Amino acid sequence: xxxxxxxxxxxxxxxxxxxxxxxxxxxxxxxxxxxxxxxxxxxxxxxxxxxxxxxxxxxxxxxxxxxxxxxxxxxxxxxxxxxxxxxxxxxxxxxxxxxxxxxxxxxxxxxxxxxxxxxxxxxxxxxxxxxxxxxxxxxxxxxxxxxxxxxxxxxxxxxxxxxxxxxxxxxxxxx
Numbered sequence: 001x002x003x004x005x006x007x008x009x010x011x012x013x014x015x016x017x018x019x020x021x022x023x024x025x026x027x028x029x030x031x032x033x034x035x036x037x038x039x040x041x042x043x044x045x046x047x048x049x050x051x052x053x054x055x056x057x058x059x060x061x062x063x064x065x066x067x068x069x070x071x072x073x074x075x076x077x078x079x080x081x082x083x084x085x086x087x088x089x090x091x092x093x094x095x096x097x098x099x100x101x102x103x104x105x106x107x108x109x110x111x112x113x114x115x116x117x118x119x120x121x122x123x124x125x126x127x128x129x130x131x132x133x134x135x136x137x138x139x140x141x142x143x144x145x146x147x148x149x150x151x152x153x154x155x156x157x158x159x160x161x162x163x164x165x166x167x168x169x170x171x172x173x174x175x
Contacts, residue, residue, distance in 0.1 A: 032158075032161065034164075035165060036081040036085065036087055037153075037164060037165060037166045038079055038081060038087060039079075039080065039081070039082045039153065040153055041152065043171060044151055044152075045075065045077065045148055046149055046168070048071050048073055048145055049072050050145070051069065051072075051141035051142055052069070053069055053099065055068075056068050056098075065100070066098065067099040068099060068100075070095075071094065071096075071097075071144070072093075074089075074091065075087070075091040076089055093151070093168050095169075095170075097116075098116065117134040120134035125172050125173065126147075126172055129143070149170060149171075150171040151169065152171050154166065154167035154169065
């Protein structure tokens with residue numbers, strides 16, 4: 001029979017002093033985790049390591065019928081976070097692009113397929129694929145895998161129980 005203990009585990013450390021278990025205490029008393037963020041307004045080189053289409057889900061996990069392209073990006077070199085601490089190459093971020101037109105929903109800004117196309121064209125330009133069509137990326141997001149792109153960082157404030165996080169915007173190459 002498994003017996004659960006509700007007391008804080010204490011054990012002697014190497015000096016004989018008693019230390020408190022750092023994982024003790026009810027989950028309700030813990031603060032939300034904090035994640036490192038790249039400095040805002042920084043230009044960073046990132047590799048597109050995943051590109052997937054999927055349905056947007058509501059808070060209950062049900063599909064809303066809208067589709068999004070999610071690009072998983074990783075830094076290609078070391079940078080520092082907003083507090084000046086090192087962030088090693090491979091720091092991960094995400095860029096999401098809505099793929100479904102939206103019209104007549106008073107809670108959302110209208111979005112046409114032409115605007116979707118402009119966003120997809122920007123991804124292609126930044127990935128060095130100006131000769132490709134937005135429709136190609138829409139049909140097969142994997143065409144941009146392993147592309148190195150320049151992204152400008154921003155910081156989204158903590159909200160809805162999620163900690164502060166980075167935002168990323170594509171920076172088109174100079175002509």
